[in-house]
Amino acid sequence: MSDPQTPNNQIPEENAGMAARGSNKITFLPPDAPLLRVDNVSTTFHTPRGDVRAVSNISFEVRSNEVVGIVGESGSGKTVLSRTLMGLQPRHGVTVDGSITFAKRYVAERGDAIDGQVPENPLVGFEVARAKESDLRTVWGVEVAMVFQDPMTSLNPVQRVGNQISEGLRVRQGMSKADAKKRAIELLTQVGIPSPEERYRAYPNQLSGGMRQRVMIAIALACNPRLLLADEPTTGLDVTIQAQILNLLEDLQRRYHMSVLLVTHDLGVVATRTDRIVVMYGGRVVECGNTRDVFYGHRMPYTEALLKSTPKISNSSHSRLQTIPGRPPDILNLPPGCSFAPRCSYATEKCHQERPELEATENEGHFFACWNPLPARKTPPATRSDASEIGVDSVRD
Amino acid sequence: MGKYLLRRLIFLVWILIAVSIICFMIIHLLPGSPSEAILGTGWTPQGAALLNKQLGLDQPLIMQYLTWLGHVLTLNFGQDYITQTSIASTLKVALPPTIELVVLSQLISLGLAIPVATFAALRPNKLFDKLANLGSFGLLSVPTYVIITLLYIPITQWLNVPNSGTASYVPMSQGLLTNLESLLIPIVALSIGSFVVYFRVFRADLISTLQEEYITMARSKGISRRRILFRHAYRPSSVALISTIGVNMAGLVTGTFIAEQVAAVPGIGSSLVGAIFQPDYQLLQAIVLVTATIVIVVNFGLDLLTGYIDPRISRD
Numbered sequence: 229m230s231d232p233q234t235p236n237n238q239i240p241e242e243n244a245g246m247a248a249r250g251s252n253k254i255t256f257l258p259p260d261a262p263l264l265r266v267d268n269v270s271t272t273f274h275t276p277r278g279d280v281r282a283v284s285n286i287s288f289e290v291r292s293n294e295v296v297g298i299v300g301e302s303g304s305g306k307t308v309l310s311r312t313l314m315g316l317q318p319r320h321g322v323t324v325d326g327s328i329t330f331a332k333r334y335v336a337e338r339g340d341a342i343d344g345q346v347p348e349n350p351l352v353g354f355e356v357a358r359a360k361e362s363d364l365r366t367v368w369g370v371e372v373a374m375v376f377q378d379p380m381t382s383l384n385p386v387q388r389v390g391n392q393i394s395e396g397l398r399v400r401q402g403m404s405k406a407d408a409k410k411r412a413i414e415l416l417t418q419v420g421i422p423s424p425e426e427r428y429r430a431y432p433n434q435l436s437g438g439m440r441q442r443v444m445i446a447i448a449l450a451c452n453p454r455l456l457l458a459d460e461p462t463t464g465l466d467v468t469i470q471a472q473i474l475n476l477l478e479d480l481q482r483r484y485h486m487s488v489l490l491v492t493h494d495l496g497v498v499a500t501r502t503d504r505i506v507v508m509y510g511g512r513v514v515e516c517g518n519t520r521d522v523f524y525g526h527r528m529p530y531t532e533a534l535l536k537s538t539p540k541i542s543n544s545s546h547s548r549l550q551t552i553p554g555r556p557p558d559i560l561n562l563p564p565g566c567s568f569a570p571r572c573s574y575a576t577e578k579c580h581q582e583r584p585e586l587e588a589t590e591n592e593g594h595f596f597a598c599w600n601p602l603p604a605r606k607t608p609p610a611t612r613s614d615a616s617e618i619g620v621d622s623v624r625d
Numbered sequence: 626m627g628k629y630l631l632r633r634l635i636f637l638v639w640i641l642i643a644v645s646i647i648c649f650m651i652i653h654l655l656p657g658s659p660s661e662a663i664l665g666t667g668w669t670p671q672g673a674a675l676l677n678k679q680l681g682l683d684q685p686l687i688m689q690y691l692t693w694l695g696h697v698l699t700l701n702f703g704q705d706y707i708t709q710t711s712i713a714s715t716l717k718v719a720l721p722p723t724i725e726l727v728v729l730s731q732l733i734s735l736g737l738a739i740p741v742a743t744f745a746a747l748r749p750n751k752l753f754d755k756l757a758n759l760g761s762f763g764l765l766s767v768p769t770y771v772i773i774t775l776l777y778i779p780i781t782q783w784l785n786v787p788n789s790g791t792a793s794y795v796p797m798s799q800g801l802l803t804n805l806e807s808l809l810i811p812i813v814a815l816s817i818g819s820f821v822v823y824f825r826v827f828r829a830d831l832i833s834t835l836q837e838e839y840i841t842m843a844r845s846k847g848i849s850r851r852r853i854l855f856r857h858a859y860r861p862s863s864v865a866l867i868s869t870i871g872v873n874m875a876g877l878v879t880g881t882f883i884a885e886q887v888a889a890v891p892g893i894g895s896s897l898v899g900a901i902f903q904p905d906y907q908l909l910q911a912i913v914l915v916t917a918t919i920v921i922v923v924n925f926g927l928d929l930l931t932g933y934i935d936p937r938i939s940r941d
Contacts, residue, residue, distance in 0.1 A: 316841060361850075368847030376845075381838040386860045386935050395856075396846045431936045447846065 254334070255343045257351040261331050262289040263455055263487050264313065264372075269326035269357065271305075271312045280560055282308040283511045285326070288504075290455065290487050295478075297498030297519070298491045299534065300508035303556040306491045307377065309508070310459045313489070314374050315356045315364045328356035330455070332371055369396050373448035375458040375477075379440035379465075383432040389443045390416075390428030396450040415446040420476060438469035442476070449480060456481070459491045474501060495538045499523065504593070507531050510557045510567030513586065517594030520607050527589060527601035530568045566599065574600045629932050629939035637925045641918060645697065648914040649690050652906050662906070663706045702911040707903060712911045715896065720915070722794065723892035726808060726881050730815035731870070737816075738823035743854065745824075746831035757828075761821040769880050773814040773887045780810050794890050811884040818880055819873060826869045830862040837861075864935050871924040878916050 271283040283305040290296050300306050311317055312324055334350035354367055376382035384392060393415055394408035403411065409428065416424035419442040432440055441461060448456060458477060462470035478501055481488045492498060498505055498519065505523075506516040507530065515528040526532055536550040543549070554571035563569060569579040578599050586595040589604060652659070659680065660673035677683050681692060696703065702712035745754035764772075781787050788795075789809040797804045805812075834840065835858055843857045882894030889895075893912055900908040932939030 314845060316845060365847040365849070368845050370847065374842075374845045376838060376842050378838060382842045384839040384843065384857055384861070385937060387857070395843075395848065399848050399852065400846070431940075433937050433940070444842075447842070450846075 253341045253343060254352060256334065256347050257331050257353055259347060259349065259351070260291075261351060261353075263292045263294075263331050264290040264489070265327075265329040266313065267327040267329070269309075269312060269324065269328055271308050271317065272323045272325070274321045274323070277560065281511060281562075282559055283312060286506075286508075286513055287326075288506050288513070288516060290489055292454065292487055293485055294504065295481060295488045295490060295502045297502035297505045298489065298508060299493065299495055299498055299505055301493055301534075301552075301556045303559065304508040305511035305559070306493070306508055307459055308511075310374070310457050310489065310491050313356065314368075314372065314457055315359055315361075316374075319361070324357045326357060330354045330356055330367060330372060332367060333454070369400050369453065370451040371453055372455040372457065373451070373453035375441075375444050375448045375456065375461045377460040377463055379437055379444050382444060383440055385432055388429055388431055389435065390430075393428075393443070393446050393450055396447065400451050412446070412450070415450060416443070418480070419443070419446045419449075420472070421446075437465050438473065441465060441469075441473050445473070445476065445480070449484065452484065454486060456486050456488045457491070458488060460493065461490075462492075462494075462497065470497075477501075495534055507534070510562055511559055512567065512597070513595075514568065514598070515594075515596040516586075517589070517591060521589070521591040521594040524607045525589070525591060525594070525605045527596040527604065528568075528598045529572050529574050529600075529602065531596075532602060533571075566597070576600060626932065626936075626939050630929065633925060633928050633932075637921065640921055644917045644921065645694060645914065646690070648910050648917070649693055651910050651913065653686075655904075655906055659706075697914065703907060705905065705907055707905050707908075712908055715908060716893075716911060716915060719891065719893045719896040721797065721892075722808065722890050723881055723885065723894065725797065725804075726811055726815060726884065726890070726892065727874075727877055729808075729812050730819055730877070733812070733816040734819035734823055735870075738820050738827055742824050742828035742831060746828050746835065747854075749832050754828075757824065761824050764817055765821045765825070769814050769818050770883050770887045772817055773810055773884060776810050776813055780813065784809075789888075808888075808890065811881075811888040811890055814888075815877070815880060815884055819877065822869060822873055823866060827862065827866045830865045831858060834858045834862040860934055864931055864938075867927050867931050867934070871927040874920050874923050878920060 266286055266288050269283065269286045270281055273280045273282060286309060288296070298306050298309065308317075313328055315328075317324060330353070331351040332354040334352045354363075354371075356364070356367075359367075383389065390409065390412055393412040394403075394405075397403045397408040397411055398405065413424045413428055416427055421427050421439060421442055427435070427439070427443075432443070435443065441464075445461075456477075461477065462473050465473060474497060477488065477490075480486070490498060490502060502519050504517065505519050507514050507522065507528065509530050515522060515526060515531045522531060523535070526535070530552075533550075533552045537552055539549055552571055557563065557567045557570070563580065565578070565580040565582050566572070566575070566584055569575040572579065576599065582599070584597045584599050586597045588595055591607065658673075659682065660676045661668055663676060664672055674683075681689060684692075700713055702716065704710075705712050705715065708715070741757055745757045748754060767775075780789050786806050786809050788803070788807050793807055795803045795807045840853060840857055843853050848856075881892065882897060884890070885892045885894035886898055893916065896908065897912045899905070900912065
């Protein structure tokens with residue numbers, strides 16, 4: 229990963245924000261361009277009580293075939309961030325600053341002026357942050373899809389689940405009703421729903437929570453997106469079902485060569501399933517890097533606290549689980565310094581006064597924001613039993 | 626859905642039986658007796674006994690009820706001893722204008738309320754929404770008879786429909802246009818009354834539906850706004866509206882009666898008021914029974930519609 233403060237400019241400036249639509253000069257992205265480039269993104273809500281910056285200066289990248297985890301407590305801005313990346317924030321009362329560039333599959337349109345040769349799998353930059361909804365619709369579902377947090381409220385209660393899956397296929401891919409139904413039943417089978425023909429006709433209230441989340445995943449996968457945004461996909465589910473759903477997502481990610489952005493509060497979830505981790509606190513990135521670097525060599529005390537508060541099998545029974553003292557910060561009233569300082573045992577006067585910026589470690593792509601970081605440690609080489617070495621029991625059956 | 630339909634159907638039958646018993650008892654609960662009404666000044670105990678025997682009034686109450694029910698089910702409401710005509714023929718004349726008023730006012734009010742509420746709900750708290758809200762709130766507080774009175778000048782003078790709302794009711798058989806002209810004032814008044822209720826209910830429901838997570842989910846599939854509105858938002862939003870139509874039906878009956886009185890329409894309402902002042906208990910009984918049955922059957926139909934629209938309601 230490049231430096232989050234000064235991202236490498238692989239995409240020419242004039243190209244960002246260009247939706248491939250009529251009489252545009254089309255410049256293709258290099259084939260190895262990141263799928264999603266989030267550059268200095270902030271989301272501000274204009275409320276009657278004043279402006280609230282729920283997400284501040286976030287930068288990271290998601291490359292193709294990569295799984296990136298976004299971790300943080302409730303209220304850390306994860307959900308706001310994932311909706312912002314999706315372009316789902318309302319038009320009114322919300323401002324999104326910065327740039328969210330998505331590498332979109334190029335489909336030739338009349339009036340396009342091609343710059344140079346057309347590559348084999350042509351990609352063009354699509355700027356999400358300032359796109360109109362009508363342009364976003366060209367990306368939603370077919371390029372980037374979302375698995376919503378709560379399967380109880382995210383499915384339309386008065387529509388058969390089959391219709392909700394096949395709708396995208398019919399509207400976006402122009403499939404006939406019969407073909408769409410066939411494909412929807414196929415998808416239901418792939419997400420592990422028994423007797424899919426019967427379930428195709430079911431209403432959401434006739435399915436269990438785990439089943440509904442599987443249906444949500446089938447809906448998201450329907451049009452073969454290249455990026456899947458999973459916003460706490462297992463929060464409302466039993467632990468055993470959680471593991472099943474996460475394994476399913478992992479399998480599907482491999483099978484469809486998707487990139488996945490996995491948003492969660494559970495470090496166990498991201499421990500073995502992600503390539504990279506972004507730790508958020510108070511709407512900011514406080515640490516990010518390769519999963520192994522973050523787990524073994526985390527420098528930010530908040531990451532340490534999060535890791536310590538994750539239950540492990542190696543803990544002796546009936547022992548007290550470590551918790552992080554205090555409460556998550558009130559984003560309406562963030563402290564001037566490091567937002568974690570009030571809860572941090574290493575905090576000094578400087579931490580309360582001045583906000584630390586992200587700084588690089590010796591590990592490539594590993595950054596942290598802290599005035600009094602934990603000592604640097606060397607990340608051991610990868611082994612087969614990574615999860616147990618990391619000390620976190622990943623949610624895995 | 627099958628079981629739901631059966632359940633509602635059984636419920637419907639029970640309600641109708643209860644209504645018929647109440648209507649039957651009206652005559653027995655009211656002061657005076659049929660013999661007094663029929664014989665008038667020529668009443669003698671012997672004459673009354675003879676008449677009661679002829680009319681079957683000496684039978685036990687349950688037998689009287691069953692006989693009466695049998696007649697009513699074959700739409701035989703008997704002979705009116707006051708006007709010397711069959712009650713069925715009176716109803717046949719009085720029902721059409723009332724049904725016309727109800728059906729047209731419902732179609733007009735729904736036809737206006739749904740698009741106006743949609744327009745308002747798509748941009749809540751913006752100018753159009755605020756104006757529509759304010760207007761509907763104002764109209765909600767004005768009773769139907771005041772609206773009718775206020776409509777006379779605009780409709781008869783400005784729109785130049787002089788025969789509207791006067792005693793010159795024209796039945797549909799004499800030309801639809803003149804018929805509609807003569808009913809214009811009560812139709813407009815009743816439509817306004819229903820419109821404000823439907824607008825407010827549907828707008829509120831649509832606004833809350835559009836904020837549901839499943840609407841955001843539908844958007845994230847990349848489907849058009851129109852499709853989201855019609856396919857995803859309308860159906861869950863219409864349940865409360867349909868229930869409101871059912872509740873409004875009962876209120877509409879009395880509203881129609883008032884409107885008919887004020888606008889001089891010879892419908893059921895006018896007949897009812899006449900029957901009360903006469904007093905003509907037989908006619909009264911028949912009118913109460915018929916209107917109650919219509920309201921109940923319409924509500925039954927709306928219940929089925931609700932069950933069809935929201936499978937959570939009709940789930941077996």
